[in-house]
Amino acid sequence: xxxxxxxxxxxxxxxxxxxxxxxxxxxxxxxxxxxxxxxxxxxxxxxxxxxxxxxxxxxxxxxxxxxxxxxxxxxxxxxxxxx
Amino acid sequence: xxxxxxxxxxxxxxxxxxxxxxxxxxxxxxxxxxxxxxxxxxxxxxxxxxxxxxxxxxxxxxxxxxxxxxxxxxxxxxxxxxxxxxxxxxxxxxxxxxxxxxxxxxxxxxxxxxxxxxxxxxxxxxxxxxxxxxxxxxxxxxxxxxxxxxxxxxxxxxxxxxxxxxxxxxxxxxxxxxxxxxxxxxxxxxxxxxxxxxxxxxxxxxxxxxxxxxxxxxxxxxxxxxxxxxxxxxxxxxxxxxxxxxxxxxxxxxxxxxxxxxxxxxxxxxxxxxxxxxxxxxxxxxxxxxxxxxxxxxxxxxxxxxxxxxxxxxxxxxxxxxxxxxxxxxxxxxxxxxxxxxxxxxxxxxxxxxxxxxxxxxxxxxxxxxxxxxxxxxxxxxxxxxxxxxxxxxxxxxxxxxxxxxxxxxxxxxxxxxxxxxxxxxxxxxxxxxxxxxxxxxxxxxxxxxxxxxxxxxxxxxxxxxxxxxxxxxxxxxxxxxxxxxxxxxxxxxxxxxxxxxxxxxxxxxxxxxxxxxxxxxxxxxxxxxxxxxxxxxxxxxxxxxxx
Numbered sequence: 122x123x124x125x126x127x128x129x130x131x132x133x134x135x136x137x138x139x140x141x142x143x144x145x146x147x148x149x150x151x152x153x154x155x156x157x158x159x160x161x162x163x164x165x166x167x168x169x170x171x172x173x174x175x176x177x178x179x180x181x182x183x184x185x186x187x188x189x190x191x192x193x194x195x196x197x198x199x200x201x202x203x204x
Numbered sequence: 205x206x207x208x209x210x211x212x213x214x215x216x217x218x219x220x221x222x223x224x225x226x227x228x229x230x231x232x233x234x235x236x237x238x239x240x241x242x243x244x245x246x247x248x249x250x251x252x253x254x255x256x257x258x259x260x261x262x263x264x265x266x267x268x269x270x271x272x273x274x275x276x277x278x279x280x281x282x283x284x285x286x287x288x289x290x291x292x293x294x295x296x297x298x299x300x301x302x303x304x305x306x307x308x309x310x311x312x313x314x315x316x317x318x319x320x321x322x323x324x325x326x327x328x329x330x331x332x333x334x335x336x337x338x339x340x341x342x343x344x345x346x347x348x349x350x351x352x353x354x355x356x357x358x359x360x361x362x363x364x365x366x367x368x369x370x371x372x373x374x375x376x377x378x379x380x381x382x383x384x385x386x387x388x389x390x391x392x393x394x395x396x397x398x399x400x401x402x403x404x405x406x407x408x409x410x411x412x413x414x415x416x417x418x419x420x421x422x423x424x425x426x427x428x429x430x431x432x433x434x435x436x437x438x439x440x441x442x443x444x445x446x447x448x449x450x451x452x453x454x455x456x457x458x459x460x461x462x463x464x465x466x467x468x469x470x471x472x473x474x475x476x477x478x479x480x481x482x483x484x485x486x487x488x489x490x491x492x493x494x495x496x497x498x499x500x501x502x503x504x505x506x507x508x509x510x511x512x513x514x515x516x517x518x519x520x521x522x523x524x525x526x527x528x529x530x531x532x533x534x535x536x537x538x539x540x541x542x543x544x545x546x547x548x549x550x551x552x553x554x555x556x557x558x559x560x561x562x563x564x565x566x567x568x569x570x571x572x573x574x575x576x577x578x579x580x581x582x583x584x585x586x587x588x589x590x591x592x593x594x595x596x597x598x599x600x601x602x603x604x605x606x607x608x609x610x611x612x613x614x615x616x617x618x619x620x621x622x623x624x625x626x627x628x629x630x631x632x633x634x635x636x637x638x639x640x641x642x643x644x645x646x647x648x649x650x651x652x653x654x655x656x657x658x659x660x661x662x663x664x665x666x667x668x669x670x671x672x673x674x675x676x677x678x679x680x681x682x683x684x685x686x687x688x689x690x691x692x693x694x695x696x697x698x699x700x701x702x703x704x705x706x707x708x709x710x711x712x713x714x715x716x717x718x719x720x721x722x723x724x725x726x727x728x729x730x731x732x733x734x735x736x737x738x739x740x741x742x743x744x745x746x747x748x749x750x751x752x
Contacts, residue, residue, distance in 0.1 A: 136728060136729065139728075159568070159581075162560075162581050162599070162604070163560055163563035163564075163581050164604070165560065165561060165584055165604065165605060165606040165719070166605060166606060166720065167601060167604070167605050187719075187720055189529065189564040190529075190564045190565075191563035191564040194563065194564060194565070194566075194567055195563050195567075195568055195569070195581075197569055
């Protein structure tokens, strides 16, 4: 049965996941943003800043991102992706 | 004895606050928060007997009540006056120099909605206690309440023993540091009943040794109180009550979790709806995962500060952030816990407060659509929940952002060492015994040093941070030699290779325990490569140079 994961294959998979995580980047589509600000509300590191005047959000500090994915999941407009 | 202590107190009002805080292990602050948060409303007339330095007086006035504070110590009152002026509460606070026994004569009948007294009755002789309680009865308006918080001797034998074991050294330390002490009450509940009050324990702290008694004049509770009245019995569908307590079990569990937190099976608690304090139909609902430590830390952070319902969802015994990231804590789990509980009947609102850090795995919109309940993302840390709720669910950036303070860094280093320490030190102990202590000390020293200096080491990636750490470690080695200690060349070589290896490993691995990590496991390849190169150097150089 070669469907059973071996120690080496799980380790490889784990490393692959970690590598992907490391290179994931936020893709933000401002035209879809309707100013719900859930991303700002849930981001634990402060990447997002609300733009109250234009009812949008600004992806202000990309270098702080830890790729946790909270903003992607909570955005009701699908305006954020993690790729 | 109490009078002697009181003499000291009069001369040292500033020490008093500190002393009381030590003596009650900080719980007196919680009692005061509880009183001002749960019982004080704008427009109320409140009498505080023994206002001391005015901590509670100003808290209640800030809530919008008109507060009269009396105290028998001019020094205390002048401290209180300073606090009132500082907070610009002069209009709502009236401070009077007066003994407690005089309140019946100096104030009009039925002129207060609330009479409050903390740590005063224990200082009064029994006759005066009775006299003052009778006066309180006269002063309370219809529907008014008397709140008395004081230190009491627990009634159960075992609790009594624990009480004295803890209290005696505490009294000594407090006395030495601040020249402050307090007396304790005995059978006070009976005294309140004798005085004609309907009394119950609204909250108790420190193993029932610090109690908040809530007393009413009439058994029939007025309608406006009834709406938010506490339920002594838990409603159907509630699993149980959560309470912050320290037992042998929690101590052993904490010790185990400090070192071996990452090793399964994880201690968990039964999912379901729990009561925290005395929640009612309007109390907030806090959602969390079922890792034992998560629930206990949540309870510790808010117990006796506020009343709430806690909905524990199944997160496979993992903390909420990791469980949400790993797919163990999802919207479905929260919905399942909500449906399985009797929450619809237990509370009259439809608001769930979720920990912000599970937003990476729990789809808030899905919960809203499936259940009709509103989802509010609470603060990142449980300790901020009282402030978050007091501010009507307004979250500041401070509450939103994850930090990695020294205390957490030290804790996480210990957690990491529990696992990796064993992984490294056990083989060394078994196969390379002479090197055990040097390796153990180097590993521990490097790890805790790294934990302390972590924020100041350049770079975000652990592998980069390992470079300055290695430099510091090797510098330490050379300082050791420069101080006149000689090491044979061969041994120096061992130390250089060993310290470099441990530094790289420590920095790279510990960074993975940081909440700000990002795919640190990708470094394993590099770590292995560095390890192999160091191994090669270790094996080749002596071969070439002919050391050993």
